[in-house]
Amino acid sequence: MTEKAARPGMANFSMDDDDEIPIPTPEQRQAAKLGGERLGFKSEPVTVAPAAPKRAVAARDATYTANFHIRTTPEDRVRYDDFAYRHRMKKGQAMTLLLELAEEAEAARRAKGN
Amino acid sequence: MPVITLLSPKGGVGKTTTALLLATELSAQGAEVILIDADPNFPLSKWAALPGKPDNIEVIEEVDEETIIDTIGDARKRAQYVIVDLEGRASGRVTNALLVSNLALIPMQGSALDSNEAARAFKNVRQVSKHRDKPLKFAAVLAKTQASSRLWPRELKQIIAGMEQAGIPMIGTALADRGAFRALFSFGGTLATMKDKDVGSLATARANASAFTLDVLQILNEKVPA
Numbered sequence: 647m648t649e650k651a652a653r654p655g656m657a658n659f660s661m662d663d664d665d666e667i668p669i670p671t672p673e674q675r676q677a678a679k680l681g682g683e684r685l686g687f688k689s690e691p692v693t694v695a696p697a698a699p700k701r702a703v704a705a706r707d708a709t710y711t712a713n714f715h716i717r718t719t720p721e722d723r724v725r726y727d728d729f730a731y732r733h734r735m736k737k738g739q740a741m742t743l744l745l746e747l748a749e750e751a752e753a754a755r756r757a758k759g760n
Numbered sequence: 761m762p763v764i765t766l767l768s769p770k771g772g773v774g775k776t777t778t779a780l781l782l783a784t785e786l787s788a789q790g791a792e793v794i795l796i797d798a799d800p801n802f803p804l805s806k807w808a809a810l811p812g813k814p815d816n817i818e819v820i821e822e823v824d825e826e827t828i829i830d831t832i833g834d835a836r837k838r839a840q841y842v843i844v845d846l847e848g849r850a851s852g853r854v855t856n857a858l859l860v861s862n863l864a865l866i867p868m869q870g871s872a873l874d875s876n877e878a879a880r881a882f883k884n885v886r887q888v889s890k891h892r893d894k895p896l897k898f899a900a901v902l903a904k905t906q907a908s909s910r911l912w913p914r915e916l917k918q919i920i921a922g923m924e925q926a927g928i929p930m931i932g933t934a935l936a937d938r939g940a941f942r943a944l945f946s947f948g949g950t951l952a953t954m955k956d957k958d959v960g961s962l963a964t965a966r967a968n969a970s971a972f973t974l975d976v977l978q979i980l981n982e983k984v985p986a
Contacts, residue, residue, distance in 0.1 A: 667859075667860050667892070668894075669829065669833060670829070670891070670892065674893075677891045678855050678856075678859055678891040679852060679856075682884050682887065683852075685850070685880055685883050687852060687854050687884050688851065688852060689851070689852035
């Protein structure tokens with residue numbers, strides 16, 4: 647049977663010593679946890695995760711820094727883009743390769759002429 | 761000092777509003793209150809960041825299942841009342857908070873879905889109570905109801921009758937769905953500091969919150985057999 651006491655005041659409400667709730671033992675916690683889990687009250691990771699530290703990424707040194715506008719035929723433009731794409735190289739890298747091949751051809755022609 | 765925990769596996773039933781009304785009513789009477797905001801959305805912390813928070817209310821954020829027992833233990837040493845607002849889901853945090861509470865309040869609205877989820881909460885309260893040295897007091901709270909009980913739907917009345925049959929205690933005063941209660945989260949402060957020009961039916965809202973708080977204290981003061 648529940649025994650009702652007098653209505654307490656709000657601010658001066660004081661509890662009896664026997665109303666203190668002792669800190670549960672690890673065994674009590676475990677038993678309550680298992681019982682709760684059977685009812686669906688399961689442990690879960692805290693959803694407020696701390697922000698992951700940002701990985702420091704070293705700034706890359708830019709190689710192809712010169713801006714170069716060139717007028718060419720639409721066909722050559724397509725060939726150039728296609729070549730760079732097929733070899734998965736940067737446009738600047740393709741330009742370097744083009745010049746190297748052209749200079750090699752030039753040197754070969756010069757040697758042949760001599 | 762007493763620890764009152766608000767729980768329900770279902771969200772949106774009025775836990776946070778109930779917690780805030782209790783805290784502000786108690787603080788208005790001069791009590792030191794600690795509100796433990798255990799909802800990862802931290803609605804009470806957001807309220808505390810608005811202007812008008814009474815100095816005798818402290819809001820602590822705590823969402824860790826393992827440390828919530830210590831947090832509640834520390835809070836009860838410092839305040840006259842500790843009110844724990846749990847998130848609206850079934851989690852291990854709920855079970856741990858119940859282990860160190862004096863009173864568990866389960867707000868619910870008048871729908872079958874609410875009452876089913878509340879029933880799950882009551883079962884967890886009862887099983888936790890068995891594993892404590894002292895039994896855990898608990899009660900249902902009717903929240904967000906129509907202001908007049910004459911307008912309550914039949915479904916709600918059936919749920920109330922079902923709880924009475926099952927021997928589930930209920931807080932006598934229902935918390936009605938009131939603009940003044942919702943406005944606390946927009947304007948900040950308390951019902952006592954709110955102005956009539958800000959919300960309608962402020963006097964009725966204050967009376968409702970005050971009567972509810974007295975009913976909660978009444979249950980808190982009842983002795984239960986060990």
